[in-house]
Each structure stands twice: as C-alpha cells, then as structure tokens.
Amino acid sequence: MNVQRPQQVDPLVSNRMSRVRSRDTKPELAVRSELHRRSLRFRVHQRPVESFRRTADIVFRPAKVAVMIDGCYWHGCPDHHRPSTKNATFWREKIASNLKRDQETNETLIAAGWLVLRFWEHEDPISVADRIQELIISRRASLQRKSR
Template sequence: MSRVRGRDTKPEIAIRSELHRRGLRFRVHQRPIESFRRTADIVFRPAMVAVMIDGCYWHGCPDHYRPSTKNSAFWQEKIALNLKRDQETNEALQEAGWLVLRFWEHESPVSVSDRIQELVTDRRASRRHERR
C-alpha cells in the first residue's frame, strides 16, 4: 500500500492541467477548513469550492469497483470506512458553507473541468453579489 499514490495521481494532474489551461487558479491538497484534518485535491478558496478526485477502487465506484478476492473482509471494511469518511467530509464542509464536488478517476478531464469551471464561476459571481 505504500506505493499507492495519495496525491498527484494521473487523473488529478490531468484535471489540474486542464483547469490551469483555462485560466483558473486554485490550491492543491489543502485543508478547506484549517481545523478539520481532511484535505481536498483542488481548492478554490474564495469561491469556497472543494474538489475531490476519487479512485475507483479506494472509494467504491459503482461502475468499476471489484471486491478483492484475498483478505476480502479487511478490504470490504476498508472501503466501507472510506465511504463513511467521504460522507462525513462532505457534510462537514457543506455545513461550513463549502460546495463539495466529487468526481471519479475514470471521468474525462475535459468534462470534469467543464463542470468545475461552471460551478466555480457561478459561486464566484453569487459570492460577489452577496457582498454588495
């Protein structure tokens, strides 16, 4: 497991490159809430948008997750705990006013970036409007 990347995976890098190419600026692997010990893969702090790129195996993708045949009880529990932690993270960030976006690693970087750009742009506009 020590060889499994926890950050800077190929899907994350592809999405970050696409977002940067579009002129969007963001933080990488930051805690959206300083006191909360969870990080987001991509953070748009002023817009309060946290983006997570979830691996199909580690987060139980309904399309691609295949249970392990070796030590299956351990891995089923591990994936279930990951899903529970993901839900807790979503709830904590949403309660603090953050928009949480989750995408699967198999999704197209271009379509993911389209969605992120749309929602970040909308959030920025609405937050500017609220401050007036």
Template sequence: MTEPQPWVPPEGSWASSAARRRNMQAIRSRDTKPERLIRQLVHANGLRYRVAARPLPDLRRTADMVFRPTKVAVFIDGCYWHGCPEHYVSPKTNPGYWSEKVARNIARDRDTDQRLTEAGWHVLRFWEHKPIEETAAEIVRTVEARRKPSSDKGVSL
C-alpha cells in the same frame, strides 16, 4: 553464511506478503494521473487553486483542489478506494479487511461532504474514470458561477 530469514510483516501490518506491502506502498494518495490532467485543464482556463489542501483548518482531511475565495472543494475519487458503483470489485485476498476499509472511506467521504457543506463550501466529487474534459469543465463552471456577484446583493446608495 546465514540462511535468509522468512519475511515477517511489521507489527500491526495488514500486508500479507512483502510483495503486497511494496505494491500497496507504491499507490499514490495524491498527484494521480487523473488529478494532474484535470488540474492542467483547469489551470489552462485561468483558475488558480491549492493542491491537496485542507478546506477547513480544523478538519484533518484534504481536498484534491481547493478554491478558497469561492469555497469550492474538489475531490477526484479512485474507483477502488472509494467504492465506485460501476468499477469496485471486492478483492479475493483478505476481502473482509479491504471491504471494511472501503466502507469506512465512503462513510468518511459523506461526513466530509456534510461538514464542508455546513461550513458554506460547495463540494464537487468526481470518479477517476469520468472524462477529464467534462470534469475540468464542470469545475470551471462551478468556480466561475460562485465568483460572480448575484444581482440580489447589489449595493444601493
């Protein structure tokens, strides 16, 4: 009978242990509970949208909800991964790596916002801790406001 071998992380892995690796792999990147609840409320208000879609086909970034006709992109940001000023706490294990990762996420978020805005999109970002009713109501208001034709675009015959 052979003795069990100690766990060795795969080459290039950031995991400090097998348990940490399993834990990190279990974290969802989409369809989180806040996302699902917000989508449910928005859908109940009669709005239809794409889930985890690219607003711009050539931009390798996805929004949590995309309303193509009105050009509204919605992001529900997790407090840890996106550096919430209220709730982010730097980890005790490997803080350099994780703090840099979160800083890169924040920079990518700002870059995404800028690129979408320049392309004529309206970007909505919400923290996962914000009440879902408030978030859904703001999404509905924004999409409906962008649907309505403005009075200065009237057609004269």
C-alpha cells in the same frame, strides 16, 4: 480466551500497496492541467477548513469550492470497483470506512459553507474541468451578489 492474531502481511502486497499514490495521481494531474490551461487558479491538497483535518485535492478558496478526484477502487465506484478476493473482509471494511469518511467530509464542508465536488478517476478530465469551471463562475457570481 480467544485471542485473534494479526494476519501476516504478504511482503509483495505490502510493497505494491506502498507505491499507491494518495496525491498527485494521473487523474488529478490531468484535471489540474486542464483547469490551469483555462487560467483557473487553485490550491492543491489543502484543508478547506483549517480546523478540520481533511484535505481536498483542489481548493478554490475565495469561491469556497473543494474538489475531490476519487479513485474507483478506494472509494467504491459503482461502475468499476471490484471487491478483493484476498482478505475480503478487511478490504470490504476499508472501503466502507472510506465511504463513511467521504460522507463526513462532505457534511462538514457543506456545513462550513463550502461546495463539495466529487469526481471519479475514470471521468474525462476535460468534462470534469468543464463542470468545475461552470460551477466556479456561478459560485463566484453568487458570492459577489451576497457581499453587496
């Protein structure tokens, strides 16, 4: 019988990875600051759909818009992601599972009537805020017309 042993975790790598933020990252804070400056009000790190155990970085509940600011490494940015050379199989599978989860999240939220906006961490926060603001205004107007 061939039993696989778990790989030893390098304490230095483990320590470094434990300090990687999953929320309130610098790119998120920059976009949130710009949105707040424009008097757009939103919720942070909430579930757009209560029964679905996934959160969005920024949630505009009345307009039903969920915003995700994706990290280039963790979400496989086509421009900036560089595959790890150490433990390459593990990291390739990890990034692939993140992408699959992102797709499932998008599909579930869209099916529930939400607009899902995804941006890369390297994108300019002002440009990101411009696009979000434009879509929020458009979405609010559209939802108001439908409710009449």
